[in-house]
Amino acid sequence: MEPITKEAVLKALSYVEEPDLGKDLVTLNMIEDVQIDGRRVSFTVVLTTPACPLKQLIHDACERAIHTMVDKDAEVVIVMTSRVTTMRQNRDLLPGVKNIIAIASGKGGVGKSTVTANLAIALAKTGAKVGLVDADISGPSMPLMFGVMNERPHVFQGPDGKNLIQPIIAHGVKLMSIGFLAPSESAIVWRGPMASSALKQFITEVDWGELDYLLLDMPPGTSDIHLTMVQTVPVTGSLIVTTPQKVALADAEKGLQMFRLPQINVPVLGIVENMAWFTPAELPGNKYFIFGEGGGVALAEKHQVPLLGQIPLVQTIRENGDLGTPAILQENTPAAAVFAQLAEELARQVSIRNAVAPKTNIVEMKS
Numbered sequence: 001m002e003p004i005t006k007e008a009v010l011k012a013l014s015y016v017e018e019p020d021l022g023k024d025l026v027t028l029n030m031i032e033d034v035q036i037d038g039r040r041v042s043f044t045v046v047l048t049t050p051a052c053p054l055k056q057l058i059h060d061a062c063e064r065a066i067h068t069m070v071d072k073d074a075e076v077v078i079v080m081t082s083r084v085t086t087m088r089q090n091r092d093l094l095p096g097v098k099n100i101i102a103i104a105s106g107k108g109g110v111g112k113s114t115v116t117a118n119l120a121i122a123l124a125k126t127g128a129k130v131g132l133v134d135a136d137i138s139g140p141s142m143p144l145m146f147g148v149m150n151e152r153p154h155v156f157q158g159p160d161g162k163n164l165i166q167p168i169i170a171h172g173v174k175l176m177s178i179g180f181l182a183p184s185e186s187a188i189v190w191r192g193p194m195a196s197s198a199l200k201q202f203i204t205e206v207d208w209g210e211l212d213y214l215l216l217d218m219p220p221g222t223s224d225i226h227l228t229m230v231q232t233v234p235v236t237g238s239l240i241v242t243t244p245q246k247v248a249l250a251d252a253e254k255g256l257q258m259f260r261l262p263q264i265n266v267p268v269l270g271i272v273e274n275m276a277w278f279t280p281a282e283l284p285g286n287k288y289f290i291f292g293e294g295g296g297v298a299l300a301e302k303h304q305v306p307l308l309g310q311i312p313l314v315q316t317i318r319e320n321g322d323l324g325t326p327a328i329l330q331e332n333t334p335a336a337a338v339f340a341q342l343a344e345e346l347a348r349q350v351s352i353r354n355a356v357a358p359k360t361n362i363v364e365m366k367s
């Protein structure tokens, strides 16, 4: 029997394609630490995100490639790991942050904050390092959803003498909310430039450390504040949350178009249809389309962006949000599964974006 060689292993793995990125694993530098010990072959596959929905598929394809092209009886040991990719090169602002994702909705009350909170925790549960900025000045709800209403972030002096805010860590996510600034019962009226500068400070003067994903929960609507925000912070991509209702869709479309304005030019990574249908707890197989049907699909098709998920209207999603323990934390429930899948789809789109982004198109603004 001929000895197995590293070259033969790499040759076989060069036939395994990363389906989303359209290139083989060897060309993509995703194979590391190949070791041969008799008929035992081991190597590491470095994925572009720990939330990769294709993890099992890629694992199985690698195993098959070794068995068909190298040795049908080889013992194959594959370590699946990840290194989140980034398209940010010149990182003057937020140096440790790999990907910044703005989550927006045209209309208020469509569940943007609920979706964002669940997404952030879902990504953190996969092992990613996640931060979340609650920039919803119209009604910051993250302290409530994360059960940290009474916490206040500390401010300390950073290494260069500048003050830095320490984010609150809750459910594995580093959280900053404009709601930490004032008691929840006192309405904050933020206007124009004041809001913009407060928000900028909220994002840039925080000790985020290393983050794979920083999610920005934007205020509803398409105001000057939005424009300033996405121009100030180097956003990787945006996610639009809508319900299937006509008025929500029309506003979501405005939000989508805002990101595509030439002076903004932030790619829309996808659309999430929230409250897509109502499912009563006692009839889990039933779907009632109380806000209409097919709106998210139609919007996604019209603007050629992926529909990343459809979240049903479920009583426990609301209840768990109000309790400070978002639905994603309720293991083995359909609601948790839907959010986990959405997180994988979002991470996937970020990886695709990072793989195809023309590096020269990245404009990073200085603080």
Ligand SMILES: Nc1ncnc2c1ncn2[C@@H]1O[C@H](COP(=O)(O)OP(=O)(O)OP(=O)(O)O)[C@@H](O)[C@H]1O
Binding pocket: 105, 107, 108, 109, 110, 111, 112, 113, 114, 115, 136, 138, 139, 141, 219, 220, 274, 275, 311, 312, 313, 314, 315, 316, 317, 318, 319, 321, 322
């Ligand atoms: N899929 C869902 N099922 C059940 N309840 C939901 C769902 N999504 C959101 N909700 C509830 O709907 C209400 C509005 O949601 P949320 O605060 O997330 O919306 P929003 O778009 O962030 O609102 P705004 O930005 O205007 O403050 C909340 O009470 C939330 O618990």
